[in-house]
Amino acid sequence: MAVRLPRLTQAQASLTSEVLALNEHGQQVPTAMPAERALTVYVDKRELVTLMTLGPHPEWLVLGFLRNQRIVPSAQALDSVTVDWSLGEGLVGEPGVAAVKTWAEAGVQPPPRAERVVTTGCGQGSVFGQLMDDIAGMALPAQQRMSQAQLYSLVGTIRLKETTYKSAGSVHACALFSLEGDEPRLLFFVEDVGRHNALDTVAGWAWMHPQQAHGPLAIYTTGRLTSEMVIKTAQMGIPLAISRSGITQMGYQVAQQVGLCAIGRATNRRFLCYTHPERLILQPELASPPP
Amino acid sequence: MAVRLPRLTQAQASLTSEVLALNEHGQQVPTAMPAERALTVYVDKRELVTLMTLGPHPEWLVLGFLRNQRIVPSAQALDSVTVDWSLGEGLVGEPGVAAVKTWAEAGVQPPPRAERVVTTGCGQGSVFGQLMDDIAGMALPAQQRMSQAQLYSLVGTIRLKETTYKSAGSVHACALFSLEGDEPRLLFFVEDVGRHNALDTVAGWAWMHPQQAHGPLAIYTTGRLTSEMVIKTAQMGIPLAISRSGITQMGYQVAQQVGLCAIGRATNRRFLCYTHPERLILQPELASPPP
Numbered sequence: 001m002a003v004r005l006p007r008l009t010q011a012q013a014s015l016t017s018e019v020l021a022l023n024e025h026g027q028q029v030p031t032a033m034p035a036e037r038a039l040t041v042y043v044d045k046r047e048l049v050t051l052m053t054l055g056p057h058p059e060w061l062v063l064g065f066l067r068n069q070r071i072v073p074s075a076q077a078l079d080s081v082t083v084d085w086s087l088g089e090g091l092v093g094e095p096g097v098a099a100v101k102t103w104a105e106a107g108v109q110p111p112p113r114a115e116r117v118v119t120t121g122c123g124q125g126s127v128f129g130q131l132m133d134d135i136a137g138m139a140l141p142a143q144q145r146m147s148q149a150q151l152y153s154l155v156g157t158i159r160l161k162e163t164t165y166k167s168a169g170s171v172h173a174c175a176l177f178s179l180e181g182d183e184p185r186l187l188f189f190v191e192d193v194g195r196h197n198a199l200d201t202v203a204g205w206a207w208m209h210p211q212q213a214h215g216p217l218a219i220y221t222t223g224r225l226t227s228e229m230v231i232k233t234a235q236m237g238i239p240l241a242i243s244r245s246g247i248t249q250m251g252y253q254v255a256q257q258v259g260l261c262a263i264g265r266a267t268n269r270r271f272l273c274y275t276h277p278e279r280l281i282l283q284p285e286l287a288s289p290p291p
Numbered sequence: 292m293a294v295r296l297p298r299l300t301q302a303q304a305s306l307t308s309e310v311l312a313l314n315e316h317g318q319q320v321p322t323a324m325p326a327e328r329a330l331t332v333y334v335d336k337r338e339l340v341t342l343m344t345l346g347p348h349p350e351w352l353v354l355g356f357l358r359n360q361r362i363v364p365s366a367q368a369l370d371s372v373t374v375d376w377s378l379g380e381g382l383v384g385e386p387g388v389a390a391v392k393t394w395a396e397a398g399v400q401p402p403p404r405a406e407r408v409v410t411t412g413c414g415q416g417s418v419f420g421q422l423m424d425d426i427a428g429m430a431l432p433a434q435q436r437m438s439q440a441q442l443y444s445l446v447g448t449i450r451l452k453e454t455t456y457k458s459a460g461s462v463h464a465c466a467l468f469s470l471e472g473d474e475p476r477l478l479f480f481v482e483d484v485g486r487h488n489a490l491d492t493v494a495g496w497a498w499m500h501p502q503q504a505h506g507p508l509a510i511y512t513t514g515r516l517t518s519e520m521v522i523k524t525a526q527m528g529i530p531l532a533i534s535r536s537g538i539t540q541m542g543y544q545v546a547q548q549v550g551l552c553a554i555g556r557a558t559n560r561r562f563l564c565y566t567h568p569e570r571l572i573l574q575p576e577l578a579s580p581p582p
C-alpha cells in the first residue's frame with residue numbers, strides 16, 4: 001500500500017559565507033563562516049517555535065522536530081511543509097517561515113506557544129519532565145548488532161565526506177546508516193549549527209523515506225551523547241549511536257536503561273563502547289596493536 | 292553603599308563518574324564521564340524551567356539564567372536561591388530543585404510556564420523574537436581594547452587549568468577575565484554540559500561579585516560564537532569575546548552591529564579577529580613567524 005507523504009518545498013539557501021578576518025600576523029585572511037538562520041515554524045497558521053539552523057534541509061528539520069517532540073504522530077498527518085527564506089533569508093532581519101499544514105482528519109493539536117519550551121536541548125529547557133515515561137515505553141530491536149568492521153567502515157565513510165565543517169567549522173554533523181549487508185550504507189548526512197537540529201533533520205528525512213530508513217540502522221553524530229541525543233535516537237527505534245565525542249552520565253544511564261549501544265571517541269580505529277557491548281561484535285584483530 | 296545580595300546555598304555534587312568502557316582491543320578501560328543533572332527552577336514556588344547541568348555552581352547558573360533571560364532585573368531583586376540535589380542528585384530519577392525567592396517589593400513577574408520557551412539555545416527555541424530590540428538597546432564601552440599580548444596571556448591561562456574536560460571530556464568551558472593592568476586576571480572559570488549554561492553561570496557569578504566583575508572585562512569560551520552567545524556577552528556589557536572555536540554568520544552580524552570584538556580559533560599563538568579589530572592592539576611581532 002502506498003503511503004501518503006506530505007508535499008515539501010525544497011527551499012535553498014547558501015550554507016556558508018566568507019569574510020575577511022585578521023590573523024595574528026595582522027594579515028587579512030578570507031574566512032568561511034557557516035550560516036545561522038532563524039526559521040519560525042507555524043502549524044496551521046499558529047506560531048510554534050523559532051529554530052536556528054544552518055539551512056540545508058529546513059523542511060526535513062521541521063518534520064523531524066515535530067516528530068521528535070511528538071507534536072505530530074506520523075508524516076501522514078501532514079499535508080505539506082512550505083519553507084520560504086525570502087524575507088531576509090533568515091539572517092538578522094526577518095526569520096524565514098515554515099508553514100506546516102496538517103490534515104484535518106489527523107486531529108493534530110499543536111501545543112500552544114505555551115508549551116514550546118518542551119522542545120529544546122543543549123542543557124536548557126529540556127525534555128526531562130517526560131523522560132521517565134519515554135524510557136519506560138521504548139522498545140529497541142533486541143537482536144540488532146554491528147561488527148567492529150562495520151563500525152570502522154562507517155567512521156571511514158564519514159571521514160571522506162566533503163563538509164561545511166571542513167570549509168567553515170562550527171557545525172555538527174549527523175548521519176543515518178543502514179547496516180543491512182556487510183558494508184554500512186550511508187543513507188543520509190546532514191550538518192547544522194546544533195547537534196539537536198542535525199538529529200531532528202535525520203528524523204524528518206527518515207519519515208519521508210520509509211523504504212530506505214528500514215531494517216538495521218545506526219546513527220552517527222559528531223556531538224556528545226547527552227541524555228537528549230540518546231533519547232531521540234531511541235525514539236527513532238535505533239539501538240546504535242556512534243559519536244566522535246564522548247558521553248554524559250545521564251546519556252549513559254538512559255542508554256543502559258533502553259538497551260542502546262552507545263559508542264564514543266570513534267575516530268580512525270579507536271573507540272569506546274560505553275553501553276550494551278553485546279550489540280557489538282568485537283574483532284580486536286582489526287584494531288591497531290595495543291600501545 | 293553596600294549592595295544587598297541574595298543568600299545562596301552552595302550545593303555540592305560530584306562532577307564526574309567512572310565506568311568501564313570497552314575499547315577496540317576488547318579491553319575494559321576505566322572511563323570518566325561528566326555528570327548531567329536535571330535542575331528544576333521554581334520562582335516563588337512557580338515552576339519555570341528545567342536546566343540540564345554538570346552541577347558545579349547551580350546557584351550561579353540559576354541566577355545567570357534569570358539574568359540573561361531578563362526575568363529578574365538585578366540580583367537585589369532576590370532574597371535567596373536554594374538548591375537541593377538530595378532527591379536523586381538530579382540524575383535519572385528525580386531532578387534537583389532550585390527554589391528562588393524574590394523580594395515582594397521588587398515586583399518580579401516570572402513568566403508563566405507558557406513562556407519558558409524563550410529560554411533556550413543551541414538552535415532550538417531561540418531568543419530570536421527579541422533579537423532586534425535587544426541589539427538596538429545595547430551599549431558597549433566604546434574605548435575598551437585588548438592587546439595581542441593580553442590575548443596570548445589569557446589563552447595561556449586557560450590552557451593550564453585543570454578541568455573536567457581534561458579528565459572526562461564532553462563539556463564546555465567559559466571564563467571571565469579582568470583586563471585591568473597588563474596581565475589579564477582570571478576572575479571566574481566554569482564548565483558545563485552546554486556552552487549556554489556555562490555563560491549563564493558566569494553571568495550569575497558576576498552579579499554576586501559586583502566589585503570584581505568591574506572595569507574592562509573579556510569572555511573566553513570553548514564554544515562557538517553563535518548569535519546567542521554574542522548577545523549574552525553583549526548583554527553583560529562585555530565588548531570582547533574570545534573563542535577556541537569559530538563563529539556563525541549571525542554571530543558575526545550581531546557582533547558587528549553591537550560593536551563587539553569577536554575573536555575565534557584562539558589556540559596557542561593563533562587567532563582570527565572577525566569583528567571590530569579596532570578593539571585589538573595588534574602586536575604581530577609576538578606571533579610565530581608566518582608560514
